[in-house]
Amino acid sequence: MEAAKENRKSYSVTHTFNICFTLFLMFGFGCIVPPFAGITDVGMNVLGVFLGVIYGYSTCEIAWPSLFAFIAYGVSGYTTVGGAISEIMGQSIVYQSVVAFLCAGAITHYGFGKWFVRWSLTQKIFQGKPLLYIWCFYVVFGIACIVINQTQLMILLFAIWIDIADTCGYTNDKKFVYTGMVGILLSTMLGGGMIPYTSWRLGLAQNWGEVVGEELNMGFMFAMTLCITLLGCTMYVWAMDKLFKVDFSRMKAFDVDKLGEESRVLRPRAKRIIIIYCITIFMVVLGNTLPSGMWFRTFINKTVTVAGMYGICAALLMIMPSGEGDGKPCLVFKDVHRKAINWNSIFMCGVCVTLAGAITDNELGISTMLVDIFTPIFAGRSGWFVMVFTIIVSMILPAASSPAAIFHAHDALPDAGLRTRYTVHACLMSIVAAVLVFSVFYIFVG
């Protein structure tokens, strides 16, 4: 009894302070801090919720700050609690994430990961070369993000990376898991921005072109972003080895025969899942690639949307027979959902995207304040400054975007300090890569 009492652990003072401060920011910031720089009273409340959420996520955990955020956002005066729930949980990205987690979970649960590890590691080119293997992994999937939805691919790659770590015996090696996952985030983010012909990126590119009064050369831009991706991935893989000192010896000496016979060929169930998944990706890619005005493009992008396509994909997987003669569908929801669906990521995603949308509402005055701050910073500055500043800000702002939210809330990355450390390194490397490539192009092309 005495020993049990001695072993009892209570919250540290710091942790208690973090909890209280998170709640203060969410519920008290708007009441206590007087409005400044043109921000309205409601704007102060929303800003407080946003700051509280970010602080809570960084110092405490994901689930409870998200739940309090629902309430704090609902009582901020900007909307009602019902409206807040509807806005946060009703985000398309929430639905998309749920079905993406299901599909990715099914792919790895039924042995695709182990098969992939065996198949890829037995390729002659990668034998005894773990760094080349990881570099190719990042570059190939990074480039794939040109056409494949970044969030979907990232969720799938996270699941595959965890499978690789388990298979090669790195389950408890934080460095391998964390740096690998950060690399996936980096490569998919870089790859996703490679061709700005879809979604908000096209709008941003067009606006930029209008502001500078020149038509953007998309081919030239692709060449630059491809170089940045290749250089960024190379630098990151180098850093994994030399800077972070990740132990690759187990991967180097890995004997694929240890995996057993079942990983030699893909199970019929896994094959069917992959086929349906690939067909879905193909349809989405086709929808994005066809000339605007074509019926199919409008149907996929406007009527069904990407979220709907992946919803159909998950539903089909739950209908189609497995092909293994067990009378079950390809995706058995009960088998997959507990391990696959990451509620932390889903909550964080919904909350961040909603709050980020709210603070940019002109009526709250926050965006006006930001414009007032940034205008003198940009005035009279060179293209170099604008570029570096834009890169840094765009790296901070996506903290409120869905891929970053999914990454930071992932169950496999519970250590916030380690996660942030590696992410900051990755960001720095992509900045350096971008500045280098930009400089080379600037010097030689002008």
Added chain:
Amino acid sequence: MAQEMKNSQICYYVKCMAGIAFLFGFGYLPAIGPITPMGMRILGIFIGAIYLWSVAGVVWPALLAIVAYGMSGYVNMSAAISSGMGNTVVFQLILIIAMAGVVSGSGAGEYLARWAVSRPVFQGKPELFMFVFFETFLLSAFFVNVVATIYLSWAIFYGIAEIAGYKRERRSIPC
């Protein structure tokens, strides 16, 4: 046995196809009476979802119903997802199920069950116990919330079943 399984699978897929036809095809039938063509589509989705939930499963018909609703033209896909996933009841259910999980996982359900079963008034009187159990939760549902009460009562009832040595497949356990 194999033939029986094959037949049951064929039957399952016929039902699935019928349900999917309701979800996506019912709206193409000529509108009946005062129902508008759009109303026919929404009605088809409603009937299809209910039918599929009854004969096929829960998860995929729900996912597909949201997609069908978004494609119906009544709302766009974002609005369909928003009104489906963003409904307050969905959020409420997530929290209630989590809370019920906490009640049963922390042992609170079993503690409450032990306390209730060990009252002298119920000793040797299972019918009286069940009557009081149901009446208590009836009142709770009346004053608090039906769904929350259902999940809490299940968590406690599972605790009772475990104490009494019943297995989940027994008819007295609401699996």
